[in-house]
Amino acid sequence: MNIAVIGTGYVGLVSGVCYAELGHDVYCVDKDPAKVELLQGGEVPIYEPGLQPLMRSNADAGRLKFTTDTATAIAGAEVVIIAVGTPPLPNGEADMQYIEVAAKEIGEAMNGYKVICVKSTVPVGTNERVRAIIADYYKGSFDNASVPEFLREGTAVQDTMNPDRVVFGTESKHAASLLTELHAPLTKEIVVTDIRSAEMIKYASNAFLATKISFINEIANICEKVGADVSEVAKGMGYDRRIGASFLRAGIGYGGSCFPKDTKALIQIAGNVAYDFKLLKAVVEVNQHQRYGVLDKLFNALGTLKGKTIAVWGLAFKPETDDVRESPALEIVDRLIALGAVPKVYDPVALESFRKVYDDPAMMWCQSAQEAIQGSDALCLLTEWKEFVEFDLAAIEAALANPILIDGRNVYSYEAVKGTGLSYYPVGRPVHHIEREYVHG
Ligand SMILES: NC(=O)c1ccc[n+]([C@@H]2O[C@H](COP(=O)([O-])OP(=O)(O)OC[C@H]3O[C@@H](n4cnc5c(N)ncnc54)[C@H](O)[C@@H]3O)[C@@H](O)[C@H]2O)c1
């Protein structure tokens, strides 16, 4: 099949590479000439495990090409996939400007029948709008489909090649059979539905996962007060198949380019049809508040933050990515500076991407985890990178001026902390377990 992908962000690049890996001819287009030049030179502009070798092997095999010109990319394509950004507007609504420009450019370049798919996360009704824009410029026949994407950053290749399901919405039998043929090698679980339902499935899925996280974070906050252990609670809940074990890790709340934006967009989508999505509003509010737990614990431990050096391990919104969009670390570092502390920050891959969006003369940029903790008054772990999880706790204790460890991701076991002199502050787990013999596995 000949496929054109519009936009080479996470979604466009990963899906383009994966479609090529399935043996299709893929032409990716991006407006950003610097990005296209990098991609043409075999370099990947994002940190995503496994992506670069797959991209290079498919480019070398001639199945994957990059251009800045939409007409060139779509000329021979049967399927056109729009994967441009839909960032949040100040009121939370999704910004449709990139989608609309992409639709116009496709309309202008159309040279025959194609199936136009929207993979970007878009409000219900957007595919109809895309159809109308293209139809303004192109009078021939074409079909539309909503093909939402469910990949996670950090495991994007694995998720795309082994998805739990593929969802698409279309009114066209021909488009349905073409898209089924395209995705059949990936999974048996293909949900074919109408366009509006497909658009809603994406928002509903992200909103539900965000709800699970805020739910377990609230349980964690109660656990802290009643002396229960949220990781035990989550484990006990997760064995119930109706609940499921995933997305019940308590911590500093969700970040990233999707959950924060898509929850707020769904609240707006509901609001536009006069529906007050109370539950989701609470999910967002709980998430916003959850990150402040780190600061409360620092206050408890240190009394004041003025003049204190605070090691911050982890700036990315999750491990295995350099993406810092909506990372809770941004606000935590900002608050630390506002409170007169000196953050000593380190992340294995996200230092540069963080520096591009946040810099302050009051902070110290460290080149190693060890450098960040050396002589610091406390350590806050904000991203559960393997390097931090495996760090020797005795070495942390030795390096810190005050042996205070705020574990925002609950990565250390009581067993590991016991026997060290660290004052340990996890999320929703009682520290008195450390003092007594811990008998549960
Ligand atoms: N990032 C994720 O993990 C993820 C996962 C699932 C769904 N999504 C959704 O997919 C969409 C894309 O997300 P992303 O993170 O890949 O976006 P991104 O912002 O990282 O990348 C978008 C790319 O599109 C390019 N672009 C914009 N207008 C263009 C045009 N007219 N022609 C060609 N290129 C154009 C930009 O230059 C940019 O490189 C969003 O709607 C997002 O919500 C993202």
Ligand SMILES: O=c1ccn([C@@H]2O[C@H](COP(=O)(O)OP(=O)(O)O[C@H]3O[C@H](CO)[C@@H](O)[C@H](O)[C@H]3O)[C@@H](O)[C@H]2O)c(=O)[nH]1
């Ligand atoms: O139990 C959990 C699970 C996740 N998180 C946090 O939630 C955020 C999002 O994590 P994750 O979902 O793994 O990463 P994303 O790459 O943002 O992927 C989400 O957003 C994408 C964009 O829409 C969707 O495609 C994916 O299906 C959806 O999982 C991160 O800050 C995590 O630290 C928790 O706090 N606790």
